[in-house]
Structures are given as structure tokens and as C-alpha cells.
Amino acid sequence: MENLHRNTAPKFKTVDSIEILPSQKHSLSNNIPVHIISGGSQDVVKIEFIFNAGIWHQKKPLIATLTSTMLNEGTNSMTASEIAEKFDFLGAHVGFSASKHDANVTLYSLKKHFSETLTLTADLIKDSIFPEKEFSTILTNKKQQYQIEHQKTNVLAKEKFTQMIYGGNHPYSNTYDISEFDNCKRQDIIDFYKKHYTPSNCLIIIAGKVDDNVLAQVDYLFGEGKWTDQSKSADCKHEIIESKEKSAFVCKNDAVQSTIRIGRKLFTKTHPDYTGMQLLNLILGGYFGSRLMQNIREDKGYTYGINSIIISHLKDGHFTIVTEVGAEVCKAAVQEIFIEIERLREEIVSEEELTLVKNYISGEMLRNLDSPFALSDGLRGNLPFGFDNSYFQKFIKDLKAVTAKKLLDLANEYLKPEDLYLIVSGPKECEEAIVFPK
Amino acid sequence: MIEFDKFTLKNGLRVIVHRDETTPMAAVNILYNIGAKDENPERTGFAHLFEHLMFGGSVNIPNYDEPLQLVGGDNNAWTNNDITNYYLTVPKANLETAFWLESDRMLSLAFSEKSLEVQRSVVIEEFKQRYFNQPYGDVWLHLRPLAYKEHPYQWPTIGKSIDHIEKVTLEEVKDFFFHHYAPNNAIMVVAGNVDTQQVKELSEKWFAPIERREVPERNLPVEPVQNEFRSKRIDSNVPFDAIYMAFHMGKRMDEDFYIVDLVSDVLSNGQSSRIFQSLVKEKNLFSSIDAYITGEFEPGLFLVTGKLVEGVTMENAEAAIWEELNRIATTKVDAYELQKVKNKVESTLVFSEISYLNKAMTLATHELLGEADDINKEVDKYQKVSVDDILNSSAKLFRKENCSTLYYYSKK
Numbered sequence: 001m002e003n004l005h006r007n008t009a010p011k012f013k014t015v016d017s018i019e020i021l022p023s024q025k026h027s028l029s030n031n032i033p034v035h036i037i038s039g040g041s042q043d044v045v046k047i048e049f050i051f052n053a054g055i056w057h058q059k060k061p062l063i064a065t066l067t068s069t070m071l072n073e074g075t076n077s078m079t080a081s082e083i084a085e086k087f088d089f090l091g092a093h094v095g096f097s098a099s100k101h102d103a104n105v106t107l108y109s110l111k112k113h114f115s116e117t118l119t120l121t122a123d124l125i126k127d128s129i130f131p132e133k134e135f136s137t138i139l140t141n142k143k144q145q146y147q148i149e150h151q152k153t154n155v156l157a158k159e160k161f162t163q164m165i166y167g168g169n170h171p172y173s174n175t176y177d178i179s180e181f182d183n184c185k186r187q188d189i190i191d192f193y194k195k196h197y198t199p200s201n202c203l204i205i206i207a208g209k210v211d212d213n214v215l216a217q218v219d220y221l222f223g224e225g226k227w228t229d230q231s232k233s234a235d236c237k238h239e240i241i242e243s244k245e246k247s248a249f250v251c252k253n254d255a256v257q258s259t260i261r262i263g264r265k266l267f268t269k270t271h272p273d274y275t276g277m278q279l280l281n282l283i284l285g286g287y288f289g290s291r292l293m294q295n296i297r298e299d300k301g302y303t304y305g306i307n308s309i310i311i312s313h314l315k316d317g318h319f320t321i322v323t324e325v326g327a328e329v330c331k332a333a334v335q336e337i338f339i340e341i342e343r344l345r346e347e348i349v350s351e352e353e354l355t356l357v358k359n360y361i362s363g364e365m366l367r368n369l370d371s372p373f374a375l376s377d378g379l380r381g382n383l384p385f386g387f388d389n390s391y392f393q394k395f396i397k398d399l400k401a402v403t404a405k406k407l408l409d410l411a412n413e414y415l416k417p418e419d420l421y422l423i424v425s426g427p428k429e430c431e432e433a434i435v436f437p438k
Numbered sequence: 439m440i441e442f443d444k445f446t447l448k449n450g451l452r453v454i455v456h457r458d459e460t461t462p463m464a465a466v467n468i469l470y471n472i473g474a475k476d477e478n479p480e481r482t483g484f485a486h487l488f489e490h491l492m493f494g495g496s497v498n499i500p501n502y503d504e505p506l507q508l509v510g511g512d513n514n515a516w517t518n519n520d521i522t523n524y525y526l527t528v529p530k531a532n533l534e535t536a537f538w539l540e541s542d543r544m545l546s547l548a549f550s551e552k553s554l555e556v557q558r559s560v561v562i563e564e565f566k567q568r569y570f571n572q573p574y575g576d577v578w579l580h581l582r583p584l585a586y587k588e589h590p591y592q593w594p595t596i597g598k599s600i601d602h603i604e605k606v607t608l609e610e611v612k613d614f615f616f617h618h619y620a621p622n623n624a625i626m627v628v629a630g631n632v633d634t635q636q637v638k639e640l641s642e643k644w645f646a647p648i649e650r651r652e653v654p655e656r657n658l659p660v661e662p663v664q665n666e667f668r669s670k671r672i673d674s675n676v677p678f679d680a681i682y683m684a685f686h687m688g689k690r691m692d693e694d695f696y697i698v699d700l701v702s703d704v705l706s707n708g709q710s711s712r713i714f715q716s717l718v719k720e721k722n723l724f725s726s727i728d729a730y731i732t733g734e735f736e737p738g739l740f741l742v743t744g745k746l747v748e749g750v751t752m753e754n755a756e757a758a759i760w761e762e763l764n765r766i767a768t769t770k771v772d773a774y775e776l777q778k779v780k781n782k783v784e785s786t787l788v789f790s791e792i793s794y795l796n797k798a799m800t801l802a803t804h805e806l807l808g809e810a811d812d813i814n815k816e817v818d819k820y821q822k823v824s825v826d827d828i829l830n831s832s833a834k835l836f837r838k839e840n841c842s843t844l845y846y847y848s849k850k
Contacts, residue, residue, distance in 0.1 A: 009505050013509075018462075041460045072709070084708065087710075091782050092785070110788060134719070140725065141718070144678055153571065301555070304568075356508045359508050359510050360510060363507075363528070366462055366510065366529055370460075370462055
């Protein structure tokens with residue numbers, strides 16, 4: 001034991017490739033595509049119905065989200081409380097969400113109750129009636145949530161930022177005034193439901209313990225002519241209008257911290273520079289060891305956390321840095337963020353740091369893609385771009401090939417201070433933090 | 439059924455190994471039997487501040503995160519009133535890096551003034567971000583001291599106030615470390631794509647040389663029985679009124695813990711639950727409402743918390759909650775309703791066992807509370823609960839003199 005060398009790290013292996021459970025593609029009798037990822041240790045099934053019914057497709061604010069939220073509020077054969085009662089008794093969970101382009105209905109069920117829970121889910125998807133009373137309760141509660149959320153500086157800063165880079169009316173900013181709650185009518189929801197929750201707008205992903213019975217059941221409930229068919233909804237057009245102003249201050253006088261957001265519009269994950277930018281983002285602010293975290297949290301103690309992320313929507317994307325800091329250090333924090341950006345544009349990243357982030361991100365992918373449920377999330381993210389999960393293997397390969405020189409070029413192309421937007425939300429004195437580097 | 443092996447090193451470190459071949463990863467979870475309840479009332483928030491310092495480098499390894507990230511690992515930790523829990527995950531081939539890092543920081547920290555200085559500021563920002571920069575964020579700073587007069591559960595993990603954290607010295611930090619961060623005060627669980635023989639060898643190599651330490655005996659003040667209704671009014675800059683009711687209940691290992699947990703499920707687990715159906719959907723009194731237990735190791739709290747719909751008076755809202763509590767305390771739940779919440783518990787457990795990391799944490803907690811194998815007895819304990827149990831425990835809980843209520847008013 002006296003030969004233990006505690007100051008020397010043990011040998012390790014890098015993750016050069018990842019093995020991913022493949023998905024199988026099927027079609028229901030009415031041509032709804034079904035992707036299956038079979039495996040896992042527990043007798044559980046997750047089935048997700050993805051509709052082209054996201055915010056992108058709505059004519060008025062709130063409609064896509066409310067339609068999705070209200071799918072379990074009543075059908076021609078069951079009231080909201082009966083629906084809730086049945087799912088709860090079977091220990092199943094059914095979730096609803098509307099994102100920028102899609103809306104999802106996700107059922108998590110024990111395998112032994114799958115037949116029953118799927119039958120219930122089919123009723124929600126095919127036969128929802130959106131009762132007036134439930135509509136008004138949900139609208140009131142969502143309006144209150146909106147008011148609570150809009151007390152937070154991070155929410156205020158995020159809204160301002162997306163408005164500036166996409167334009168106030170664009171679905172990717174999805175910002176709206178509180179008065180929209182009063183403009184929203186039940187009939188809007190019903191119309192949206194009828195138009196968008198149809199077989200031709202649907203895609204299904206099943207993960208977990210999936211066998212032929214599961215698929216047969218899905219085909220029986222969703223593949224036959226018992227579900228109103230309609231033509232695929234036409235793609236909406238939305239124009240992006242970037243703000244000419246590059247900075248904004250959103251005052252929130254009683255806040256004890258301010259939120260800083262710095263970023264820009266970027267591109268989607270089909271762009272050739274996407275992989276390289278992911279790596280650059282990681283180095284700057286994408287993990288705990290990132291430069292922003294090390295400088296602004298671990299060296300200066302200005303914040304509890306600072307992150308940067310790249311978001312790829314279907315048709316566009318953005319890059320953003322976000323942090324919450326004390327009012328007294330707000331200006332200093334903004335300056336330090338710009339210093340870190342400048343370093344990426346001036347100094348070449350060392351081989352040590354490059355190796356570290358490449359290894360870290362490979363491990364992260366292994367960690368995030370190790371179960372059928374996680375893989376189904378990955379697949380959901382990939383399919384709209386025309387990829388399946390073999391995308392991840394290609395991503396790792398491309399990532400390994402990115403050089404330090406390439407990162408320097410990317411930083412100079414995409415992180416010029418004059419292209420960045422700077423938003424601060426907090427007490428009045430933080431307005432003076434809005435200073436771009438000379 | 440979660441299978442595992444268990445052994446104890448000579449220095450007292452307990453090690454549990456759970457093999458899950460479905461993942462290419464391995465998790466190492468180390469639970470230290472030290473939480474905010476062990477703090478000096480003049481230095482609250484210390485256990486949590488200390489957790490931050492555990493990432494500031496150890497005696498032989500100046501930087502904890504870098505070598506872990508280099509091998510594709512990731513890590514974090516959390517502190518609550520009872521324990522501090524550190525966890526990491528690595529690709530299975532790099533398990534030894536985890537043993538190297540974790541054993542060195544169990545051996546000794548680097549103890550630097552700079553690290554203390556910085557983490558003090560970070561924790562103060564965390565304090566502000568979580569407790570003051572969110573609407574209703576300071577609730578626990580008011581509710582805990584209302585419900586507890588003697589027991590250290592009267593302060594939240596973050597501490598009573600920011601100035602406690604400001605005063606901490608490096609001497610206190612060292613003292614705390616050597617009294618609590620000992621192999622004989624820790625439980626390590628290794629879960630994932632690992633085998634017991636390998637874990638045994640690595641444990642012997644890296645952890646066995648660390649010496650056993652003196653751990654002071656825990657001697658916590660006992661909370662006297664609450665004999666009268668308590669309340670406090672807060673007027674704050676939030677958009678809506680809110681109510682927070684706290685009832686004293688038993689500790690985690692009490693027999694009726696499982697009963698009381700199911701009481702909270704009948705009231706508020708899922709959309710079909712009683713208070714969601716009656717107070718949100720039917721009567722439109724609350725925009726959100728929840729009933730839950732703190733689940734703490736020592737005698738804990740049963741909470742009912744809700745945000746009022748605009749225009750509803752506090753009196754009406756409070757009366758409506760009491761009506762539901764009195765109903766469950768005086769009328770038997772139907773057998774079907776009880777079966778429903780049991781089914782839900784069982785299903786939640788099955789889903790939680792998908793994650794190797796989650797299994798590691800739960801095994802560690804059960805081992806500390808008694809015996810790791812108790813993890814496999816949970817479902818039975820819930821299944822045994824009867825309709826009468828629910829009635830009796832509810833009657834014991836939901837008495838006015840057992841209640842502390844925080845009225846949180848909107849100033850607008």
C-alpha cells in the first residue's frame with residue numbers, strides 16, 4: 001500500500017465510439033411512421049405521439065400550448081376527472097407538451113397495463129372535447145403562472161433576448177402580452193385540434209419493452225380508419241426580424257440579483273459549423289469546467305452559475321450565455337464575459353483543453369444515451385432534421401476531427417462582439433453594466 | 439428486486455455494489471452522515487458551504503473536476519438537513535479514476551483561503567438566487583422556525599441568514615472535515631456496469647489506507663410537542679396570496695411513515711387526487727395546490743401549500759383546505775382510492791429503478807437508515823397500509839394545535 005501514488009492519475013480510456021441501440025422503422029396501416037427502440041431492464045413502455053401542432057402552427061398566442069394541455073380534460077366518453085382517475089389507478093403517467101414546431105403526447109406505462117393505458121390515450125388524442133369549464137379554469141391558472149414567471153429577472157431577460165434576435169412576433173421568441181389570455185377563445189382550441197391532431201400530422205416513437213403485441217395494439221387504435229383523416233397542414237411562414245439595437249435593459253427594481261444574457265442568432269444543427277461550434281460553446285460555458293464557470297464563479301465568486309448553450313430549432317437557432325449575479329458585480333461580470341470571448345478569438349486553445357473537452361463530451365453522450373427512453377428523446381430531436389440516431393456516432397467522429405485552429409476561426413467568425421446582443425434585467429443601477437468592449 | 443453485494447473495510451467504510459449491465463457507465467455515490475442538523479446554530483449553512491469546498495481540490499489532487507472530465511466523467515453533490523451526498527458517473531472502463539479522486543478527498547482537503555473566500559461568495563449568490571430572487575423563494579426561511587422551536591430543522595440547508603456564512607473561518611472548516619468526513623461516517627455505493635471483485639480490489643487499494651476518525655456522537659435537541667396553533671403573516675411583493683400549512687409528523691423510520699406518505703398521495707398525488715379535483719378544478723380556489731411530506735430522517739413535516747386564485751380570500755382558502763383535511767381524518771377512504779395510490783407508488787418505484795445512479799443513491803440512503811436491503815421491502819410496506827391506518831394517522835396529524843400556518847400576502 002505504501003506504493004500508492006496519489007498524485008498520479010490512474011490510466012484511462014477515451015470513448016472513441018458509442019454503441020447505440022438501433023431503432024426500427026415501421027408504418028401503421030394508414031402510413032403513420034412508427035420508430036421502435038426496444039430494450040431496457042424494467043417492464044415499462046414509453047410511447048410518444050408527435051404532431052405538427054407546435055407554436056409555429058398557431059395563428060394566435062397560447063393556442064398550441066392550451067390545446068396540448070387540454071387534451072386530458074374530457075372526451076365524448078369521459079370527463080377530466082374520470083380520465084385522471086383511470087391513469088392514476090393504472091400507475092401510468094401521460095404528459096402533454098407543445099414546443100416550437102411539435103406537440104407531444106407521451107405515455108409512460110407499466111408493460112402489464114399498456115393495453116388499457118393506450119386505449120385511454122387513444123381516446124384523448126382522437127376524441128377530445130375541451131369543455132368550457134375546464135378551459136376557463138386552465139386559462140385562469142395559466143394566467144397566474146404567467147404573472148409569477150414574469151417576476152423573475154431570468155424570464156424577463158430571456159424574453160427580451162429572443163424578441164431581439166427573432167422578432168417579437170416570431171414563434172421562436174413566443175412572447176406575448178398578458179391581455180392575450182382574455183383574447184383566447186375555446187373555439188380557437190377546438191379548431192386547432194381538428195386541424196393538427198390528425199394521422200397525417202403524426203409520428204410515433206415507442207421505447208422500452210416493445211413486442212409485436214404492442215405494435216399490433218398501436219395499429220389497431222391508431223392505424224385504422226376510425227380516426228378522422230385530413231390533409232397535412234400547410235407549413236406556415238414566419239419572417240425573422242432581428243433588432244437593430246444590440247442591447248437592452250429590463251428594469252426590475254426589487255430584484256436582489258440581475259440576469260445577464262449575451263448571445264446571437266446562429267444556425268441549425270444541419271450547418272457544417274454546428275459540431276465545431278458545439279465544442280467552442282463547451283469550452284466557453286457549456287460544462288462545469290468551462291472558462292466562464294472557472295473565471296466568473298470559481299475564481300471571482302460573482303455567481304452561483306453561468307452557462308452558455310446552443311439551441312437548434314428546426315429552421316434557425318441561437319447561441320446564448322446566461323447568468324444571475326449580484327447587482328454590485330453586474331458590470332464586472334459583463335466585462336469578464338467579453339474578456340473570455342476575446343480570448344477565444346485571440347489565443348489558440350491548448351491541446352490539453354481540447355483533449356479534455358472532447359473526452360468530456362464523448363462521456364456525456366454515453367451517459368445521455370444509455371437507455372431506450374433517453375434514446376427515444378434523442379430520436380425525437382433528430383428525426384425532424386432527417387437524421388436517425390446514427391447521427392450521434394457521426395457527431396462524435398466529426399467532433400474528434402475539430403482542430404484548435406478551426407476553433408479560432410469559428411470564434412472569429414461567430415463571436416465578434418459587434419454581432420452579439422447584450423441584455424440585462426435587474427435593479428436600475430445595473431443599467432450601467434451595458435457596456436460593449438471597445 | 440435490486441440485488442447487491444455489501445462489505446465493510448477495516449476503517450469502517452461500508453461499500454455496496456449493484457451490477458446493472460444495461461448501461462456502459464458506472465456510478466460512485468458517497469453518502470456522508472452529516473447534514474445541516476449537525477450545525478452550530480450560530481454557523482448555519484455550514485454543511486452546505488462545506489460541500490462546495492469539497493470541489494476545491496484535495497491534498498494530492500489540486501483540481502477535482504479536470505481529471506474527471508478528462509476521462510468522460512461528470513459529478514455533483516447535494517446537502518440536506520440530514521446528509522451530504524456526492525456522486526459521479528464515468529464510462530465503466532474509467533472506474534479507477536473515481537476511486538482515486540474520491541479517496542483523496544476523503545483523506546484530506548487542500549484547505550485554501552482562496553477556495554473558502556470564493557465559495558463563500560458563490561454560496562451567498564446561491565442564497566440570493568434561490569431564496570430572494572424568486573417569488574415565494576423565502577418561504578422556508580419563515581416556515582421552518584415557525585414549526586420548529588428547538589430542533590435544528592428550524593433552519594433550511596442554506597442557513598438561517600447570509601451573515602452566518604460570511605463568518606466561517608478556515609479553522610472551523612478543518613475541524614468540521616476531520617470530525618465528519620471519515621470513512622467510518624460514510625457509505626459508498628458503486629452501481630452500473632461493474633463487478634464486485636473489481637470494486638473490492640479498488641476499495642482496498644484506494645480507501646483502506648485512510649484511517650478511521652473520531653466522529654462525535656449525535657445529540658440533537660428534541661422538538662417539544664406543539665400544543666397550540668401557530669401562524670405568521672408575510673406581506674411580500676408577489677403577484678398572488680399563498681398559504682403554507684405545516685403539521686408535525688413522525689420520523690423516516692417510524693412505522694406510520696408509509697401511512698402518512700399515502701395520506702399525502704390521496705390528497706395530492708396526480709390529477710385525480712382529492713385536493714386537486716376539489717380545490718383547483720371544482721371550486722376554483724387555488725391555481726396550484728400540493729400536499730407532501732418532507733421525508734426527513736428525524737420527525738418531519740406534512741405540508742399543504744397552495745397559491746390562491748385572484749379574488750379568493752385567505753379565510754375561504756384556508757377553510758376549504760381544512761374541510762378536506764377533516765374529511766380524511768373523520769371518514770374512511772374507499773378501498774379503491776387507497777389501492778389507486780398504492781398502485782401509483784409501485785409504478786413510481788419501477789420507473790425509478792431504470793436509473794443506475796438513482797439506485798445507487800437510494801441504496802446508500804437505506805443503508806444509512808438501517809439496511810440497504812430495505813429498498814426491496816418498500817412496496818410491501820406501502821401495500822400493508824389499511825383504510826383504518828389512513829383514518830387514524832390523518833386524525834392524529836390534522837389537528838389545529840399541530841399546525842403552523844404561514845399566510846403569504848401579495849402587497850399589490
